[in-house]
Amino acid sequence: MSGDHGERDSQVNSGSRANDAHKHKDKHKEHRRKEHKKDKEREKAKHSNSEHREHSEKKHRDKEKERLKHSDGSVDRHREKPKEKDKEKRREEKVKSFHVEGKPKKEKENGHAREMWNSLSPPDIKSEPEEDNGLYPSPKHNKTLKRERDEEEFEYKPKKIKTENGKKAKKRKQEYEDEEEEEEDIKPKKKTKDKKSGADGKKAKETEEKWKWWEEERSTDGSKWKFLEHKGPVLAPPYEPLPGHVRFFYDGKLLRLSAPAEEVATFFAKMLDHEYTTKDMFRKNFYKDWRKEMTSEEKSKITDINKCNFTEMSEYFKAQSEARKQMSKDEKLKIKEENERILQEYGFCVMDNHKERIGNFRIEPPGLFRGRGDHPKMGMLKRRIRPEDIIINCSKDSKHPKPPQGMRWKEVRHDNKVTWLVSWTENIQGSIKYIMLNPSSRIKGEKDWQKYETARRLKKCVDRLRAQYREDWKSKEMRVRQRAVALYFIDKLALRAGNEKEEGETADTVGCCSLRVEHIKLYPKMDDQEYVVEFDFLGKDSIRYYNKMPVEKRVFKNLQLFLENKQPEDDLFDRLNTSILNKHLQELMDGLTAKVFRTYNASITLQQQLKELTSPDESIPAKILSYNRANRAVAILCNHQRAAPKTFEKSMQNLQTKIDEKQKQLSATRKQLKGAKTEHKASHDDRSKKMVEVKRKAVQRIEEQLMKLQMQATDREENKQIALGTSKLNYLDPRISVAWVKKWDVPIEKIYNKTQREKFAWAIDMAEEDYEF
């Protein structure tokens, strides 16, 4: 059956070179189809009970949702279902949920923003341009990129002095020409260097504080650093056996566990009140791995996880954490100091003469793997990492970190083509984990900056690209049409690329290229709209993406074509994958890949929304609300969701109470003002005049406070299930925000907290109020 649609593409006349991409895919498909069948059967068997439970759970959720007005469902989050992987079930549930929530009334912020987006984006190519131009009235144009050129030589390790140089500047400029061609401001700007000494790393402290790496030159030879020295990772503390009074019971009888078995048992015990310890898959995986740690005696005694009683352990840990909270202040202080000491010792490294903060310097401790969504490996034991599992990366001529007494590292290497300091292989997926630098570091910052420059280059040619993919919708080749439609989705809906994943190894989630037939529905007509496509699938982290969007007729027709003769579990784009797509993109623009569209669309949307929403004379809090709304539009576009905070309702209520009180206070004060006025009229003396002034001021102040509270309430309400952080941190060119802040005199702290300010120091330093993305 895998061959069955190979021929189909002859329809569009491409037949022959049925590239192997799709052969490969068919293999997957076949597998999936089998699974599908199996699931179906299984499903039939159990149908009644479990299905039922889910069903009502879901219903409940839907109701809740409806009540909250997020009825268009786009924000709805949809975590995996409990049961064992059961695709069929998932499918059915979706259908149901569609009926329930599909119909919605008017949407709230959410749908709203999406709609707005839908209407402003690509479809009409025409409309694009203005986006590009007119944004900021008086672009003085340029500055923004000032920094780059100029630079001094970077002296690495030893203290040499940098050679200054015009030539350098020249080089750099040309190198990045593409990226930032427009402005010329080539002339070297001030350079702040802190050349300083490499030698005494000490002094680095203050000087480094403000190192402006963005005013220095980037290296061009592909090396990521010249010198790197660090202290290695902090290992997980060894296991401490439980005190004797904490008991474990098996089948009602006391059982003393060996230390290794006990340790794994405690991992489970610590999660006892978490929902996933009730999931079959979790328990099964845990049990299987646990047995591997047992002595043979334990193995023979413990044969059924359901007879295990971990409650004393669980209670013990709860008590421990309670005790920790109750510790006296100086005990706490002591711990804090100790942590600080560790941070100072292990939390920094020296890279090319600068002391830089490390992101994660602790090795992940052992525990039970918690995958997200319906993960087939949930509950497996994540094993303890020992020095002999660890690879150290540092300069040959640095002081190498030393392994603990009597142990050795797996390897010490000196690879300056990579940025990591430490790595190890994790046992669940076999993937490699790394210790790398903090986002405020030069090495991360440069890359981040570069990412936005690439997105800005896309901005310059996006019209051309859009015109091209629209043209490609008419191609004779199936493969080209698929590519063009997929690209349209990526551009318009900000979908992720969608690499293929190994089946059965991870939760079943998809992105654009890996969408399956079952993930979309076509409606030639829906309400007053034509050619509506409904998307419903689980994306990264098993977050549900649900959206309905009218598309152009040609796209719609193409989708119908792609769907012909396919099963629900077949790939929608059977002749496409991310590598093909990216290869194509690369040809259209240097450095272009699918993810650049997300960055570009996110940033341009922010800029555009800020422009639209900010009114010059609103107060600062109102401006902040506008900013958050612009940010929110982006988060919605990118489908960044969060679980509504547990305490949401309550905190909302508290806020409302405050507002009510403030309102009362306001009317009371107003009354007083009136009284004062009357009195002043009568007496005309200074005293009463003063009183009027005082009251007038008070009224004003209270009004402001009230407004501020109201803004806060609105903001919070609108933000209930939207996470702003992800887009702010990863998709929005920080220079847009910085420019906005400068333009409207909003304190930067209102937009970026300390960590964020550190990460975006480069942008804060270089963007002026006229910066244009």
Added chain:
DNA sequence: ACGTCCACTTAGCAATTAGCAT
């Protein structure tokens, strides 16, 4: 023209801490 490995970015939630009201 893969498939596999590797490096690095992006992601949501949990734990911790800060900040406020009492």
Added chain:
DNA sequence: ATGCTAATTGCTAAGTGGACGT
């Protein structure tokens, strides 16, 4: 000081995409 909530930081899973070997 205490106790709460809100904000921040930490953690690590889950993506993307390039390089490389076959």
